[in-house]
Each structure stands twice: as structure tokens, then as C-alpha cells.
Amino acid sequence: xxxxxxxxxxxxxxxxxxxxxxxxxxxxxxxxxxxxxxxxxxxxxxxxxxxxxxxxxxxxxxxxxxxxxxxxxxxxxxxxxxxxxxxxxxxxxxxxxxxxxxxxxxxxxxxxxxxxxxxxxxxxxxxxxxxxxxxxxxxxxxxxxxxxxxxxxxxxxxxxxxxxxxxxxxxxxxxxxxxxxxxxxxxxxxxxxxxxxxxxxxxxxxxxxxxxxxxxxxxxxxxxxxxxxxxxxxxxxxxxxxxxxxxxxxxxxxxxxxxxxxxxxxxxxxxxxxxxxxxxxxxxxxxxxxxxxxxxxxxxxxxxxxxxxxxxxxxxxxxxxxxxxxxxxxxxxxxxxxxxxxxxxxxxx
Amino acid sequence: xxxxxxxxxxxxxxxxxxxxxxxxxxxxxxxxxxxxxxxxxxxxxxxxxxxxxxxxxxxxxxxxxxxxxxxxxxxxxxxxxxxxxxxxxxxxxxxxxxxxxxxxxxxxxxxxxxxxxxxxxxxxxxxxxxxxxxxxxxxxxxxxxxxxxxxxxxxxxxxxxxxxxxxxxxxxxxxxxxxxxxxxxxxxxxxxxxxxxxxxxxxxxxxxxxxxxxxxxxxxxxxxxxxxxxxxxxxxxxxxxxxxxxxxxxxxxxxxxxxxxxxxxxxxxxxxxxxxxxxxxxxxxxxxxxxxxxxxxxxxxxxxxxxxxxxxxxxxxxxxxxxxxxxxxxxxxxxxxxxxxxxxxxxxx
Numbered sequence: 254x255x256x257x258x259x260x261x262x263x264x265x266x267x268x269x270x271x272x273x274x275x276x277x278x279x280x281x282x283x284x285x286x287x288x289x290x291x292x293x294x295x296x297x298x299x300x301x302x303x304x305x306x307x308x309x310x311x312x313x314x315x316x317x318x319x320x321x322x323x324x325x326x327x328x329x330x331x332x333x334x335x336x337x338x339x340x341x342x343x344x345x346x347x348x349x350x351x352x353x354x355x356x357x358x359x360x361x362x363x364x365x366x367x368x369x370x371x372x373x374x375x376x377x378x379x380x381x382x383x384x385x386x387x388x389x390x391x392x393x394x395x396x397x398x399x400x401x402x403x404x405x406x407x408x409x410x411x412x413x414x415x416x417x418x419x420x421x422x423x424x425x426x427x428x429x430x431x432x433x434x435x436x437x438x439x440x441x442x443x444x445x446x447x448x449x450x451x452x453x454x455x456x457x458x459x460x461x462x463x464x465x466x467x468x469x470x471x472x473x474x475x476x477x478x479x480x481x482x483x484x485x486x487x488x489x490x491x492x493x494x495x496x497x498x499x500x501x502x503x504x505x506x507x508x509x510x511x512x513x514x515x516x517x518x519x520x521x522x523x524x525x526x527x528x529x530x531x532x533x534x535x536x537x538x539x540x541x542x543x544x545x546x547x548x549x550x551x552x553x554x555x556x557x558x559x560x561x562x563x564x565x566x567x568x569x570x571x572x573x574x575x576x577x578x579x580x581x582x583x584x585x586x587x588x589x590x591x592x593x594x595x596x597x598x599x600x601x602x
Numbered sequence: 603x604x605x606x607x608x609x610x611x612x613x614x615x616x617x618x619x620x621x622x623x624x625x626x627x628x629x630x631x632x633x634x635x636x637x638x639x640x641x642x643x644x645x646x647x648x649x650x651x652x653x654x655x656x657x658x659x660x661x662x663x664x665x666x667x668x669x670x671x672x673x674x675x676x677x678x679x680x681x682x683x684x685x686x687x688x689x690x691x692x693x694x695x696x697x698x699x700x701x702x703x704x705x706x707x708x709x710x711x712x713x714x715x716x717x718x719x720x721x722x723x724x725x726x727x728x729x730x731x732x733x734x735x736x737x738x739x740x741x742x743x744x745x746x747x748x749x750x751x752x753x754x755x756x757x758x759x760x761x762x763x764x765x766x767x768x769x770x771x772x773x774x775x776x777x778x779x780x781x782x783x784x785x786x787x788x789x790x791x792x793x794x795x796x797x798x799x800x801x802x803x804x805x806x807x808x809x810x811x812x813x814x815x816x817x818x819x820x821x822x823x824x825x826x827x828x829x830x831x832x833x834x835x836x837x838x839x840x841x842x843x844x845x846x847x848x849x850x851x852x853x854x855x856x857x858x859x860x861x862x863x864x865x866x867x868x869x870x871x872x873x874x875x876x877x878x879x880x881x882x883x884x885x886x887x888x889x890x891x892x893x894x895x896x897x898x899x900x901x902x903x904x905x906x907x908x909x910x911x912x913x914x915x916x917x918x919x920x921x922x923x924x925x926x927x928x929x930x931x932x933x934x935x936x937x938x939x940x941x942x943x944x945x946x947x948x949x950x951x
Contacts, residue, residue, distance in 0.1 A: 320847075323882030489878060498669075503894075511878045524873015529838060529860045531889035533672030538887045540880035 256288045256342070261576050262362030265327045268317030271518050273584045278315060279333065281577060286364050290343040298349050299366045300339030302359060303602050304572075306388035307582045307595040308422065309487075309512045311335060320519055322510070322542070332360040336393050338376065338384055339365070340602070354378065356387055363576050363599055374554075381562050383570070384602060389594035390568035391557055393543060394422030397509050398485075399553045400546050402430045405507035405539055406483040410435030413477055415496060417463075418487035420447040420569075422594035423509055425455050426557075427485050429566045432456045436483070439476045441492065443589030450592050454569065464589070469495035480504075488513040490523035497530045508540040516587060569593030605637045605691070610925050611711035614676045617666030620867050622933045627664060628682065630926060635713050639692040647698050648715045649688030651708060652951050653921075655737035656931045656944040657771065658836075658861045660684060669868055671859070671891070681709040685742050687725065687733055688714070689951070703727065705736055712925050712948055723903075730911050732919070733951060738943035739917035740906055742892065743771030746858050747834075748902045749895050751779045754856040754888055755832040759784030762826055764845060766812075767836035769796040769918075771943035772858055774804050775906075776834050778915045781805045785832070788825045790841065792938030799941050803918065813938070818844035829853075837862040839872035846879045857889040865936060918942030 261281050269278040288299035313322040314333075327333045337359040341349045346369040349355070354376040359365055376387050389395060401423070402408050414431045416424045419440025428451065431438045440451045440460040451457040459476055466472040473481070473495055480501035486493055489511025496506070514522045531538065560566040571591045573582045576599045585591055610632050618627040637648035662671040663682075676682045686708040690698045695718040698704070703725040708714055725736055738744060750772070751757050763780045765773045768789025777800065780787045789800045789809040800806040808825055815821040822830070822844055829850035835842055838860025845855070863871045880887065909915040920940045922931045925948045934940055 320876070321878040321882055323879075493877070494873075508877070508881050510881060514878055519876045519878070522875040522878065524843075524875040525877055526871040526873045527669070527868045528842070528857070528874055528887075529670040529863055529868070529871065530672075531887065532857045532859060533670055533889065533891060535889050535891055535894055537889075538877075538880065540882065540884050540886075542882060542884055545884055 258286055258288060258364050260284050260286050260362050260364035262332045262360055263576070263579055264332050265315065265329055267329070268326075269315045270317060271521070272516050273587050274312065274315050274580070275584070276580060279580050284362075286366060288343045288364060288366070290345055293343055293345055293366050295345050296368055296370070297345050297366055298341050298369045298372075299343035299364065300355070300359065301342050301364055302337050302339050302362060302599045303354075304338045304385055304388055305359075305361055305579065305597040305599055306336040306392060307579065307586065307597060308335070308393060309510055309515060309586050311583060312515045312586070318518075321515070332362060334358050335361050336388060337361075338387055344369075354384070356392070361576070361579055379562065381564075382558070385570040385572060385594065385596045386561065386568045388596055389422050389570055390426045390561060390566055391554065394594060395426045395557055396543055396546070396550060396553050398423045398427035398430055399557065400541055400543065400549070401485045401507040401509050402427045402434070402483070404546070404549070405541060406485060406505050408434045408436050408483050412436045412482040413479055413501070414438045414483045414485070415441070415477065415481050416485045416487070417441045417492050418512060419451050419457065419460055420455070420592050421487060423487055424485070425451070425569060425593060426566065428455050428457050429560075431483075433560065433565060447592055450569075454567070463492065470498055473499045485509055486511065490514050490525075494523070494525045494527055497525065497527045497536070500530060500534045500536050502534050504534060504536045506536060506538040508538060512586065571595045572598050574598045607635055607637060607713050609633050609635050609711050609713035611681045611709055612925070612928055613681050614664065614678055616678070617675075618664045619666060620870070621865050622936050623661065623664050623929070624933070625929060628929050635715060637692045637713060637715070639694055642692055642694055642715050644694045645717055645719070646694050646715055647690050647718050647721075648692035648713065649704070649708065650691050650713055651686050651688050651711060651948045652703075653687045653734055653737055654708075654710055654928065654946040654948055655685040655741060656928065656935065656946060657684070657742060658859055658864060658935050660932060661864045661935070667867075670864070681711060683707050684710050685737060686710075687736060693718075703733070705741070710925070710928055728911070731907070734919040734921060734943065734945045735910065735917045737945055738771050738919055739775045739910060739915055740903065743943060744775045744906055744917075745892055745895070745899060745902050747772045747776035747779055748906065749890055749892065749898070750834045750856040750858050751776045751783070751832070753895070753898070754890060755834060755854050757783045757785050757832050761785045761831040762828055762850070763787045763832045763834070764790070764826065764830050765834045765836070766790045766841050767861060768800050768806065768809055769804070769941050770836060772836055773834070774800070774918060774942060775915065777804050777806050778909075780832075782909065782914060796941055799918075803916070812841065819847055822848045834858055835860065839863055839874075843872070843874045843876055846874065846876045846885070849879065849883045849885050851883050853883060853885045855885060855887040857887060861935065920944045921947050923947045
């Protein structure tokens with residue numbers, strides 16, 4: 254008969270054009286799945302999901318409108334997906350055997366049966382790297398940080414680097430990479446506790462709480478007396494505008510995401526009024542999506558695993574337990590309540 | 603005794619933070635100059651100014667605030683300067699003799715005495731190229747068009763290219779360069795007469811009058827059913843925002859200038875609300891100033907003179923006569939009243 258489980262999964266009940274997604278938009282339901290190898294199709298594996306990565310970009314897939322990040326919208330009544338780490342419990346593919354740990358974009362569920370072709374990589378555990386690290390510094394956020402700082406930002410020794418959402422999953426890795434490159438790194442984040450954290454645990458040279466700065470321009474004048482060479486933008490809006498008043502000649506602004514703008518329809522987003530500064534300062538602003546950089550993923554993974562094993566890069570993960578915590582975890586990204594990478598632990602490893 | 607002339611020149615009487623500069627800001631005065639070689643210092647030449655180039659960027663030097671293009675502000679009570687063609691009337695430099703024609707950034711005056719080191723190049727007249735062409739297609743606007751389209755825009759055969767201020771000095775040259783590259787080129791301009799002009803005389807595939815389009819988004823949907831690959835931005839503001847709703851993956855947006863925004867202080871400029879689209883579409887937006895591309899000026903000049911001699915690129919120049927017409931000429935840039943490059947003819951050649 255084989256192993257049959259009740260598996261809870263999150264599905265899209267209704268789109269959320271603006272505001273923070275809530276329980277009208279995402280709901281839990283229960284499926285019954287037969288996980289044994291003989292029950293699943295050829296070329297498939299069944300997985301127990303251990304950890305699910307909770308990232309801001311997911312929010313842009315819930316609007317029902319294709320704009321901004323232009324990632325496919327989730328479909329109504331269908332399970333939603335996210336990057337995750339799963340443990341193989343059944344396999345009809347010779348490359349995977351029971352107990353293997355894999356990284357993939359998976360249903361946000363307790364268990365799933367998927368074609369093995371969508372698996373991104375196997376994970377070989379290392380005592381110096383935790384499983385959630387594969388979703389943060391070694392996962393999508395870390396890869397985004399690497400592309401932003403090392404590839405597009407062209408950060409050099411002595412560059413003045415500014416990072417918004419500084420204690421978030423991308424920001425914390427980006428800052429450590431910039432420090433390895435010999436940059437001066439300043440972060441902006443949403444609480445005094447986080448400012449303390451990024452300075453004491455992530456190696457930022459300094460940082461500020463944007464909620465306490467009534468004048469972002471004045472804050473940037475204070476923290477960047479020599480101007481900004483690289484701004485890794487994770488927030489957009491007013492912060493991006495303020496930065497454009499402090500850019501140095503030939504500054505680089507890799508646009509990684511704009512979390513401050515995701516919960517608004519585009520006509521309500523904050524307008525940036527000083528793009529003209531980009532002309533005189535010859536600034537390059539460039540958006541990026543990791544799909545265009547997969548050919549560099551190997552370079553990134555090798556480099557980053559090296560840094561982590563040497564202790565040069567650490568990752569702080571906020572782990573919420575239970576599949577039911579996914580919606581609150583997603584909402585929490587917009588409330589400045591987290592330090593580090595938000596991960597849902599769905600099952601115990 | 604030598605040749606002594608009365609020379610009128612424009613000087614800055616007061617800064618103009620916003621609005622169209624007027625006769626309170628710029629005023630004419632008369633100087634007496636001794637032009638003969640023996641009256642001028644070693645290493646200097648005296649010039650009769652023939653043509654002065656009237657370009658939108660000059661406006662940004664009249665605000666009294668260093669922002670936007672970050673070009674040095676003119677000084678109060680000092681003569682203003684602009685690119686010009688002068689004829690040598692006296693010389694204390696062996697490299698220049700009476701009658702030579704030179705291109706330089708000169709006082710906006712009828713005559714001047716300058717150190718010869720600031721001369722950019724001698725002009726050797728050609729029957730197929732008029733003197734004002736050296737200030738338009740072969741001058742700063744043409745060079746800007748070349749950098750924008752050929753260097754930063756990376757326009758390729760088949761690229762969908764959009765050019766704002768399409769009948770202006772930069773736009774008209776940019777469009778012809780893009781056509782040489784095999785692109786599909788659409789222009790936006792401010793009157794039906796100009797739309798006719800750009801289609802019939804500049805080779806644009808199509809064009810529209812932005813003053814008649816109540817919905818720029820709809821206009822771009824109509825003219826770019828396959829999206830925009832390259833946007834050479836000369837205007838900024840609402841047009842740039844509309845373009846960002848129609849960009850293709852990896853679109854390039856060289857920022858050449860933003861004439862729609864020059865007469866406003868930065869906080870009053872039109873905010874661009876949809877920069878988030880740059881992330882998903884992986885758009886590169888890059889401002890440029892020609893000072894960073896002088897090392898390419900020789901390449902540009904050779905290529906452009908070739909095109910002009912072959913009749914592949916033409917330049918339409920709007921010539922206003924008399925030094926006294928400079929202020930109105932400058933103001934006219936902001937009223938959509940000109941077709942082609944605006945030049946003041948100060949003296950007859």
C-alpha cells in the first residue's frame with residue numbers, strides 16, 4: 254500500500270492587488286498523497302519539505318497584474334510555490350535516493366510529488382553550514398547579493414557602499430561581500446535593534462534606522478560625506494530618491510527589488526523626482542533578475558561556500574515553525590519585524 | 603593702434619531657479635576690444651564669433667544650484683559661454699592664422715580674446731557641410747546622439763528605438779544613426795508639423811505629437827506593439843514613466859538630458875513611479891555626459907563626416923540672426939517652436 258500522508262499546502266484563494274496579503278488571499282488545504290516510489294510517476298520524486306524560503310518577491314506574484322518584477326502570477330486555486338529544501342522520500346529517478354536533500358522551487362506544502370527535472374541541486378550537508386543557509390546566503394538572496402555587489406555594482410576597495418534593507422536576507426550577505434572587497438559599507442534598516450545587529454554581527458561600518466530619520470537627505474549627508482559609489486537598492490521609493498542626491502560620478506545602482514513599493518499599485522508608488530541627477534553624475538541604474546545569471550550560479554556557490562567555511566560570511570536566519578506560519582511569515586517581511594532571512598521550518602530534518 | 607571693436611556680450615545678471623530664463627537673468631552689454639595680434643597676450647587669439655550653439659543644457663547653468671547635470675553654474679556678472687564657431691582675426695599662437703575657423707566653448711559675444719588652448723578643433727570647410735552643421739550633427743548634439751545610440755544604446759538591426767524631442771538637435775541625428783544601424787525608429791515631438799518633418803525629412807518610421815496624446819501609455823502601445831528596446835531620453839518626466847511600461851527585456855535607456863524638467867526645482871519635477879519595472883525587465887538606464895567620451899570624439903567625427911558627405915545624415919538648422927537673438931533662442935527651446943538645431947548667427951562668415 255505504501256506511505257500515505259495528509260499534506261497541508263497553501264493555495265491562492267484570491268489576488269491581492271495592494272496592501273499586505275492576508276487570509277482571504279492565501280489559504281491552507283489538505284491533500285492526501287501516496288509518497289512511495291511505486292505510487293509516483295516515472296522521473297518523479299516525492300519530497301518531505303523541510304524548509305521554505307520566504308522572500309519579498311513572492312508578494313509580486315499575488316497581485317493578479319503582471320508588472321514590476323514581471324514574474325508569472327500564481328494561478329487561482331492552485332498551490333503557490335517558493336524555493337525550498339526537501340528530503341527525498343520516494344524516487345523514480347536513479348539520480349535520487351531516499352534521504353537525499355534537494356534545493357528546488359517547490360509547492361509551499363508539507364509534502365509534494367514533483368518531476369525531478371525541476372531540482373536545482375543536491376545539498377551535501379556540512380557542519381559549518383546549516384540547512385536554512387542554503388536558502389539564505391547560499392540561496393536566492395545570497396546569489397542576488399553576489400550579482401548586485403560583485404557583478405553589477407563593481408564594488409572596489411575603498412568604494413562607499415550603501416545597502417537598504419540592510420539586515421534582510423540580501424542585504425546581510427551583500428554587506429559581507431562588500432567588506433571582503435574592501436569597501437566602506439553603511440546600512441539602512443527599520444529598528445535600533447537591527448542597527449545594532451548589522452554593526453555588531455555583520456560588520457557594517459555604520460548604519461541608521463530610517464524610521465528615526467525625518468530627513469533621509471540629511472542622514473545620507475552624515476553617513477556619506479564622500480558620497481555614494483554603489484547603492485544596492487532593495488527598497489525603491491523615497492530612499493532611492495534620497496540616494497540620487499548623494500551619488501558620486503559613475504555610481505552604480507543595481508536594482509535588486511523594491512520592497513517598499515510591492516504592496517501598492519504602480520500609480521500609487523512613490524515617484525522618483527531626481528533622475529536628472531543620473532545624467533550629470535553619469536549613473537548607471539540596472540535592474541536584474543537571477544534567471545539571467547544562472548550561468549554564474551556555479552561561480553557564486555563555490556565562492557560563497559568557501560567564505561562560509563572560512564567563517565568570512567555568516568547568515569542569520571529567522572526560523573518560524575510549521576507550514577501554518579507561512580502567511581504570517583510573508584506578511585512579516587513588510588513590517589520590519591525580522592532580523593535576517595525568514596524561513597519556515599515545515600518538517601524536522 | 604590696431605583694430606578696435608565694440609563687442610556685445612550676454613552676461614548673467616541674476617540666477618533663474620525655475621521657469622524660462624528671461625531678460626532679468628541674462629542681459630547684453632558692450633565691451634571695447636583691441637583685436638590685433640600685437641594687442642593680445644602671448645598664446646592667445648582674437649576671434650570674431652560667427653555662430654553660437656543654443657542647447658537645452660545651458661539652462662541648467664542658470665539656476666544657481668548645482669544639481670541635475672552638475673555643470674558649473676555661470677557666475678554672476680560674468681559673460682556666459684556656449685559652443686561656437688569663431689574666425690581668427692588676430693593670433694599670438696603659431697598654430698592659428700587670420701581667417702582660420704575654429705570650434706570652441708566661447709563667450710556668447712560678437713568678438714572675444716581667448717587662450718588658444720581652449721580651442722577644440724580647426725574647421726576645414728567642405729561644400730557638403732555647412733558651418734552650423736559643425737554645431738549640430740558634427741557638434742555636441744551629434745556627438746551626444748552617437749554616444750546614446752551607438753555606444754550606450756547598443757542599437758542593433760531590428761531594435762525598436764524610441765526618441766523623444768525627436769526633431770531636436772540630438773534627436774534628429776540619433777534617429778538617422780539608428781536607421782543606418784537598421785532599427786525601427788519612432789519619434790515623439792511637439793507639433794503636427796514636426797511629426798511631418800521627422801517622417802518626411804529624417805526618415806523616422808513613424809512619429810506622434812505628444813501634445814495631442816492624452817494617454818501616453820496608449821500611444822506607446824500603438825506605436826510599439828513589440829515593445830521598446832532602446833529609448834534615448836531627452837525629456838524625462840511623464841514620457842520616461844510611460845516608456846517604462848513598454849520596455850522589453852534588457853532594454854537600454856541612455857539618459858541624454860531631460861528638457862521637460864529643466865525649468866523646475868528638483869522637488870517639483872515629475873516623479874517616475876514605475877522604476878520597479880526596471881527590475882523585472884532588467885533594464886539598464888544610464889546617464890551620460892560627453893566629457894567622459896572625449897576619447898571617442900575622433901571616432902565620432904570621422905564616422906559622422908563620412909555619413910554627411912555620403913548624404914546619409916542631414917542636419918536641419920534653425921538660424922536666428924544677431925547676438926541679440928540669443929535669449930529668445932534659448933527660451934524657444936522650451937516652447938516646442940523649433941524644428942532642428944537652434945543656432946545664432948552672430949556675424950556673417
